[in-house]
Amino acid sequence: MLSNWLYIGIFMVVSLFLPAAAIFIAGLLAPKKPNAIKNATYECGMETVGDSWIQFKAQYYVFALVFLVFDIETVFLFPWAVAYNQMTLFGVLEAIVFILILLGALIYAWRKGALEWH
Amino acid sequence: MDAGMIWEWIIKSIFLILFMTGGFAYVTLLERRVLARMQVRIGPNRVGKFGLLQPIADAVKLIFKEELIPAGADKLMFIVAPVITVIPALIITGVIPWGTSINLFGREIALSIANVNVGVLYIMAVTSISVYGITLAGWSSNNKYAMFGGLRSTAQMISYELALGLSLVGPILLAGSMNVMDIVQAQKTLPFALLQPAGFIVYFMATLAEINRAPFDMPEAEQELTAGYHTEYSSMKFALFFMAEYIKMIAVAMIGSTMFLGGFQGPFVDQLPWLGPVYLFGKVIVWLFVDIWIRATLPRIRYDKLMALGWKVMYPIALLNVFITGILVVLTTKR
Amino acid sequence: MTTLQIVFLIIAAITLVSACLVVMTRKIMHAALWLVLSLMGVAMVYATLQSGFYAVVQVLVYIGAISTLIIFAVMMTRNVMEDVGPQSNRGWGLALVGSLILFAGTSAILLTWDKAQTVLQEIPAVNGENIQMLGLALVDPMGFLIPFEVASVLLLAALVAAIFLTADIKRSRS
Numbered sequence: 001m002l003s004n005w006l007y008i009g010i011f012m013v014v015s016l017f018l019p020a021a022a023i024f025i026a027g028l029l030a031p032k033k034p035n036a037i038k039n040a041t042y043e044c045g046m047e048t049v050g051d052s053w054i055q056f057k058a059q060y061y062v063f064a065l066v067f068l069v070f071d072i073e074t075v076f077l078f079p080w081a082v083a084y085n086q087m088t089l090f091g092v093l094e095a096i097v098f099i100l101i102l103l104g105a106l107i108y109a110w111r112k113g114a115l116e117w118h
Numbered sequence: 119m120d121a122g123m124i125w126e127w128i129i130k131s132i133f134l135i136l137f138m139t140g141g142f143a144y145v146t147l148l149e150r151r152v153l154a155r156m157q158v159r160i161g162p163n164r165v166g167k168f169g170l171l172q173p174i175a176d177a178v179k180l181i182f183k184e185e186l187i188p189a190g191a192d193k194l195m196f197i198v199a200p201v202i203t204v205i206p207a208l209i210i211t212g213v214i215p216w217g218t219s220i221n222l223f224g225r226e227i228a229l230s231i232a233n234v235n236v237g238v239l240y241i242m243a244v245t246s247i248s249v250y251g252i253t254l255a256g257w258s259s260n261n262k263y264a265m266f267g268g269l270r271s272t273a274q275m276i277s278y279e280l281a282l283g284l285s286l287v288g289p290i291l292l293a294g295s296m297n298v299m300d301i302v303q304a305q306k307t308l309p310f311a312l313l314q315p316a317g318f319i320v321y322f323m324a325t326l327a328e329i330n331r332a333p334f335d336m337p338e339a340e341q342e343l344t345a346g347y348h349t350e351y352s353s354m355k356f357a358l359f360f361m362a363e364y365i366k367m368i369a370v371a372m373i374g375s376t377m378f379l380g381g382f383q384g385p386f387v388d389q390l391p392w393l394g395p396v397y398l399f400g401k402v403i404v405w406l407f408v409d410i411w412i413r414a415t416l417p418r419i420r421y422d423k424l425m426a427l428g429w430k431v432m433y434p435i436a437l438l439n440v441f442i443t444g445i446l447v448v449l450t451t452k453r
Numbered sequence: 454m455t456t457l458q459i460v461f462l463i464i465a466a467i468t469l470v471s472a473c474l475v476v477m478t479r480k481i482m483h484a485a486l487w488l489v490l491s492l493m494g495v496a497m498v499y500a501t502l503q504s505g506f507y508a509v510v511q512v513l514v515y516i517g518a519i520s521t522l523i524i525f526a527v528m529m530t531r532n533v534m535e536d537v538g539p540q541s542n543r544g545w546g547l548a549l550v551g552s553l554i555l556f557a558g559t560s561a562i563l564l565t566w567d568k569a570q571t572v573l574q575e576i577p578a579v580n581g582e583n584i585q586m587l588g589l590a591l592v593d594p595m596g597f598l599i600p601f602e603v604a605s606v607l608l609l610a611a612l613v614a615a616i617f618l619t620a621d622i623k624r625s626r627s
Contacts, residue, residue: 004232004234005500005503007231008232008500009460011127011208011209011232014128014132014135015208015209016205019201022358023355026181026353029181031184060272061529061615061619065612067521069609069612070433071246071518072604074283074287081291083589083591084294084447084588085294086585090592092592096441097605101602101606105608106434108609109612110429114616114619115429117421117425235584236584239510243512246517250486253524257482276518
């Protein structure tokens with residue numbers, strides 16, 4: 001098992017070289033003549049107003065939180081699905097209770113309008 | 119474990135990465151030619167026979183273009199973002215088996231990078247980190263369009279990731295294992311697409327959203343966001359984003375073929391192991407063709423409808439699919 | 454020194470350095486990204502311990518979900534880029550001494566405790582075996598059934614609280 005993770009590690013390290021080499025070679029070959037107008041932020045020819053690092057709305061945060069809750073549910077379902085063939089009926093029912101509680105959460109979020117995009 | 123093994127895996131990794139890169143180059147050509155045919159045009163056909171050298175011409179052009187870094191950008195993050203977009207796209211294929219094993223130069227060579235027992239969860243995990251490159255690209259550019267594109271993209275990807283994950287629970291239930299190799303072996307007689315039609319369709323749609331392809335290519339809606347998260351990118355860094363998108367497209371086609379269409383299984387694959395990669399390659403090409411066909415057919419979905427589809431339709435369907443599959447597995451297996 | 458030990462040292466260095474940078478960098482967005490790298494290091498430590506499931510879940514939950522949440526939370530704050538206050542207060546010398554004593558004490562105990570001296574052993578599990586046991590233990594009344602069900606209630610409570618709070622923001626704005 002350990003060797004398999006080693007192979008994935010090797011694969012990750014090797015795959016790092018491709019984009020790094022691409023950026024490096026392009027950096028050597030490409031011309032570099034920057035000036036202020038070229039480096040201005042592109043907003044369809046308009047002058048940029050203010051910073052773009054501004055406060056964003058809380059909606060994204062709610063989506064990420066709902067995602068987190070159901071992501072953890074999915075993670076629990078994976079080992080449950082693997083062990084499903086050896087499981088007693090009681091075990092299956094327990095997992096169904098787990099899913100139903102979280103389904104309640106989904107319905108709550110739905111009714112409260114947290115899944116609506118404004 | 120000897121040095122020879124390490125070298126074998128380094129060579130295999132390089133081979134797979136070069137294959138994916140070459141695949142990317144020719145998928146762009148395939149897409150342009152197929153789209154052109156569907157729109158009654160001809161498409162690029164001047165560079166080489168049938169335009170076969172067009173991707174090389176594009177690459178050379180992109181290498182010699184000037185790289186711009188916008189004045190207010192966060193420079194380090196701006197350079198790192200394309201790199202960390204490409205890496206997850208490449209390493210997600212590490213657990214996909216291409217076949218059982220072949221004899222080459224007197225060595226028994228397994229046709230996969232790694233055969234881990236949590237293969238499906240590995241796929242999910244790598245999918246979930248591919249959000250970062252896009253978020254970072256949008257954030258570091260100091261451009262409002264890029265910022266919105268990046269944020270939308272992130273929100274869209276996390277919304278469809280749940281349906282994607284649940285659609286993969288079906289094959290796991292049927293195969294009783296998270297090992298990708300076991301799932302392929304369980305499809306020896308019947309591909310899971312026939313036993314799991316709902317799961318298959320959910321997987322297909324969720325991956326279209328996950329890789330930002332039409333009709334879910336909202337982050338790049340050029341009418342409202344110029345070019346989305348890569349508005350400020352030029353030259354090679356732009357090419358890397360482009361590359362990541364197409365490599366992801368190939369990767370999800372490979373995963374989908376493996377999980378639902380039987381992977382490398384096909385007639386006579388037991389006698390001739392080298393047929394495995396050929397079958398997988400054929401399935402991937404068909405999958406990619408359908409992706410391109412959908413792009414030519416369907417218009418883009420509005421953003422609020424897209425989010426609603428992910429949460430209110432796909433996720434409940436995927437959950438229901440897991441329930442029904444579970445019940446059917448109980449009814450059909452003898453205890 | 455074996456290859457595994459060298460790999461472990463590299464991973465540990467990455468994890469610790471990025472963990473330090475989380476609290477030392479001035480841009481809050483960079484802090485969030487260093488946190489991601491640090492969590493990735495922890496996942497790699499799990500992988501070297503042959504615990505693939507935990508490695509992958511660490512990436513999926515902590516990096517894929519929780520850090521995304523943190524990044525969205527960072528985007529809701531003001532002063533994302535510039536923070537010009539001093540980074541330490543007057544008590545830093547005392548804190549340094551205290552943490553050094555704690556570190557020395559913990560290391561001394563771990564170095565003398567015989568259970569920390571055991572050599573890493575290859576787990577003789579067949580592929581997939583341990584995941585099945587985990588799945589069975591999750592729904593076993595003698596195993597982890599109660600924590601499993603309590604976890605779902607906890608997640609429900611977190612979700613309700615978050616939706617209540619953000620609904621409140623919307624109300625006060627309009």
